[in-house]
Amino acid sequence: MELSLRSDNSSSEPAVARNALTPVIEFLLRHAPFDRMARSHLEFLAARLQLGFHAKDDVITEPARGAADRFYIIKQGRVRGETMDETGPAEDGAWELVAGECFPIGALLARRPVHTLHRAVADTFCFELGREDFDELLALSPVFHDFCARRLANLLDQALAGVQASLATQASSGETSLAAPLSSLIRREPVACLAHTPIGDALRTMNAERVGSIVIVDAERKPLGLFTLHDLLGRVATSGVSLELPIEQVMTQRPLSLPPQAPAHEAAALMARMGFGHVCVVENERLLGVVSERDLFSLQRIGLVQLTRAIGGAPDIATLARLGRDIHRVVDQMLVQGASVAQLMQIITLFNDHIARRVIALCLAEAGAPPAPFTWLSFGSEGRQEQTLKTDQDNGILFVAPAGKSVDAVRAELLPIAQRINQALADCGFPLCQGNIMAGHPACCLSLDEWKVRFRGWIEHGAPEHLLKASIFFDFRPIYGERAPAEALQAWVLERVAGNATFLRQMAENALHNRPPLGLVRDFVVASGGEHPDTIDLKLNGAVPFVDGARLLALAHGIAETGTLARLRAAAGRGVLREAEAGAWCDAYSFIQLLRMRAHRGQLSQGLALDNHVDPDRLNELDRRILKEAFRQARKLQTRLALDYQL
Amino acid sequence: MSWLARLFRPQIELPPALAERVRAWREQPAASEKAELSQARFIVVDVETSGLDTRRDRLLSVGACAVEALRLRAGENYATILRRDETNERDNILIHGIGPQAQAAGEVPEESLMGFLEFAGRHPLVAFHASFDQAMLDRALRAALGVRLPSPWLDLAHLGPALFPEARLAHAGLDDWLDHFGLRAHARHRALDDAFATAELFLILLTRARARGLTSVGALLAAGEQQARLVPGGGAGGA
Incomplete structure (x- = not known):
């Protein structure tokens, strides 16, 4: 067909085109991202490409060859990427690339060796671009740059999925958790009593400790028996046994026991086999703890709602402290279930907010009405809603002095309350701030005008210590009390800073x-x-x-x-x-x-x-x-x- | 060059600038046949002509590209159409597609061929049915610039069967080899596109040659020549 179509004018072009890149450019134009690149960038690329041939089964790139120095575009043929693990090629880690696809991108960007071995699965031609030209093209072409950046993002997605998968195999939840050692499932010191303890006393202990079982031990803490709420129904309540009798008369003798190293699935199998819901964890004949069926299977049932309600209704700081530890379990569980990091940080922050609010409410109930309405502010990571499990307190108070009362007088009355709150938060697992960024400190218990003065000083001077403070304080968020004053302060900060080029530069x-x-x-x-x-x-x-x-x-x-x-x-x-x-x-x-x-x-x-x-x-x-x-x-x-x- | 050859060399008066370029080209060192295949530079050539008679038909266009260190360099190539004022009826325009206007718009042959010489340097030349390309180029070069190409030619029509006897293509043309390896010329019968297609074939042959233990340019040339003696003619005429 080309014979008859080709007429005089069509053939005039090669007369001048000494560097005829047309075939290469036409190939590139059939594939992303090259089809969207500017013509001049395509010409830059095409002029620098080299075509290489790789016979079937030849290795094109591999980790042993040092930092990646070539970018490959498959012109014809097929290439397989094989990821390696310690033992050799990972079967499931292989994928195939075809004409128009590119590799390796991450390695080139990071100037490191490839982690994937690329092998020609069929006779294959690849265009190659040297690393310096690759870098130059990245700088030159936004389209190409985006393409490579997005590839990286996909890589990150893969990695995040991988991390969650690996957590799922380690974590203490669901089926996969059953590989975890029992020691990791012990939630608290075991509740135990001696054999001659009256039934009534044992029941009172169980009630006070809010547990469903009590282990009967000897003086060396060797478990002799177990008594559960389930036993209470059958052996005590319905049979008219006196509560003065020693517990050993109604306990289950020789309770199930396993060493702390035993995997959870062994405990699960034992419970299923014996029809018994509790296993004593015993080391050297000494009781370490009790693992119940609920401990094995209930993690999924720690609901966010349930925990939230429990925090909101907590009667005292000690209860809050205990609930604080449950947050860790919820986070674990969510991590395993594939929650995104953003969600996790939000959840942690949410619960910490709940706890802070409850702590404040409890402290206020104890101290009586505050001298002035105030807003409790969170700074730093809590202000950004990005808390991980390690979180110091960073908080402050923004108050509005009522008419006729001086700012200093209000502060003097508020500070003791704030200090109580700080201490209570510390009791709940939020360590006191080393840098004194806490509401109980006079510099962090200010009126709106005082906050503005303090912030203005930092913005105007911009010394290193001011910048450090700005980086903590400017990420603030109201936790408790009226939101409006905090919002006013935030709007003020934004306006001040956006107009201050010097401060921004600093x-x-x-x-x-x-x-x-x-x-x-x-x-x-x-x-x-x-x-x-x-x-x-x-x-x-x-x-x-x-x-x-x-x-x-x-x-x-x-x-x-x-x-x-x-x-x-x-x-x-x-x-x-x-x-x-x-x-x-x-x-x-x-x-x-x-x-x-x-x-x-x-x-x-x-x-x-x-x-x-x-x-x-x-x-x-x-x-x-x-x-x-x-x-x-x-x-x-x-x-x-x-x-x-x-x- | 022997005194005899010098004596019978056609005397051509070149403009000084062109004479200087020819001199500069001649003074380049010739490529060594000992050069490693993994490093050597080759110039892959294809010519389009007005016919298949190497004594009477004319060279219409030349396309050439460079293979160096086992890679075809996309940005290093040369394409030219030689200017001619009247077209001959024997012209096979339908094959090469270079019509009278294009030929008239081409470069003067001296310029056209000088550019080719400068692109090719003294590196080994590669073509399919190389003897045809060689004869056409030699005649045109002698007429226009008074030079001969001293570089060795590597004929893929011979090297192919030598390295891929299992392909059973001892007398086949370029199209057969392209088909055999699933190669597609961008547009056949345009000198540069054919040179590109030939170069892809050459890359495959180079890979096989190295796998067969041939490491130097000389060894590759010898393999081609041995096959030429084995199967005289090598294949059908050039296209």
Whole structure:
């Protein structure tokens, strides 16, 4: 057909086109993202491409070849990506790429070796682009850049799914939890009594401790028997036994027992076999705890509603403290069920809000009416609704002095109440703030005008300590009391800051302080000494760059949101950020927070103090890879700020 | 070049600028046949002509692209149409598609061919039915610039059967080989597109050659020549 169609004029073009890229460009135009790229960028790309041939079964890229230095576009043929685990190629980790598809992107972006082995499944031609040209094209073409950034986002999605899958196999819930050792299911000190204890006393103990069972032990705490509420019905209430009799007469003898290392499924099997709902966990013949059927299967039933109601109706601080621990279990459960990090942080914050409100209400009930109406403010991560399990108190009071009463007089009366509240919160598991950012401190118990004066000072001076304070205080949110004064204060801050270029620039400088710990030689830069050698501080170097960046974007563009994700999305909504950019940053931030939560969870289960340090060498391959990508995103955000503020 | 050859070389008066370019081209060092295949640069060539008679038909266009270090370089290629003022009735316009207007709009042959020489340098040349391309180019180069191409030619019509005897394509044309490997020329019978298609075939042959233990340019040339002696003629005439 070309013979007859080709006439005089059509063939005049090769006379001048010395670099005839047309065939390459026409190929590219048939595939995304090249079909959307500007012509000049396509020409840039086409002129730099090299075509290589890979016979069937040849390896095109593999981890052993060092940092990825070529970008491949399949022209013809098929390529399989094979992910590797310790033992070799993972069967389910393989996927095929066909003509028009590209690889590897993440490795090139991160300047690291590929993690996937790419193999030609059929005779295959690939166009190749050298890494420097790839970088140049990224800078040149927004379409290409977005394409690569979005690829990364998909990678993050995969990783998040992977993390949840791995948690599901570890966690103490549902079927999969049955692999957990019994020791991890013991919720409290066992309630026990001696064999000669009168039935009535044992029942009173059970009632006071709110437990459904009591273990009868000897003087060495060796379990002799068990008595449950179920037994009460059959052996005591309906048979007219005197409550003065010793408990040993109605107990079940030789209760089921298992060592603490035994997996939960063994306990479940034992219960099912013996028709008995409780198992004693015993080590060296000594009682450690009791695991009930409910402990094994009830996690799914800790409802959010139920917990919320329980907090709202808690009669005292001790009850609240106990409920606070239940929050951890709910979070665990949700983590396993695949809740997103944003949801988890919101849930934690929600419960912490409930607890704070209940604590305040209980303290006020005790102290009597406050001298003036006040709004309880949360700052920092609680203000941003981004709490993880490790949360110091950051709070304050915004009060309105009634007519005829001086601000100082009101403060003097409010402070003791606020201090009680701070202490009660500490009793509920929210440690006192080292930096005295607490309502019980005079500097954090202010009227609206005083807050404005304090904030204005920071905005006008912008010294490092002011910026640090601004980064905590400007993320505030009302928890208790009238919202209106807090909203007035927030509107005032936004107006003040958005009009102050100097302060914004100083905040930008501050936001660039915590650099993501990416190294040139090694993957990560870890702390070389100090309290946590060879670790990365996920909060300081991972989450903080996003939090600071998002705050700055919000303040500079009058965005009233306080959450980091909400701020980034709002910035994209207003065209301040590109959607793909904001999406990638949200993903990266969420992943870092997820790693933090998982680290906390591990520390809790080992009874360690919570901190934010992880040793990258102890992360699995996928997490390491994604964490690095996430840090790269943090770096991109900082680069963006540096550009915006010419730093 | 021997004194005899120098004596019988057609004397052509070139404008000084062109003479200087020819001199510069001649002074480039010739590519070594010892060069590793994994590094060597080859120039893949295709020509379109007014017919199949290498003594009487004329060269109409040349397309060439570069393969270096086992990669076809998309951005490094050369395409030219040689200018001619009147078209001949024997012209096979229907095949090569270069009509009278295009031929009239082409470059003057000296310029056209000088550009080819500069693109090709002294690297080994690759073509399918290379003897045809070689004869047409040599005649045109001698007439226009008074030079011969000293580079060795690698004929894929020979190298193909030598490396892929199982394909049973000993006397086949380029289209058969393209079909065999599922290759598609962007548009056949346009010199540059044919050169690209030939280059893709060459990449496949290079991979097989290396797998067969051939590592140098010389070894590859020898494999092609051995096949040429084995199967004289190599295949049908050039297209």
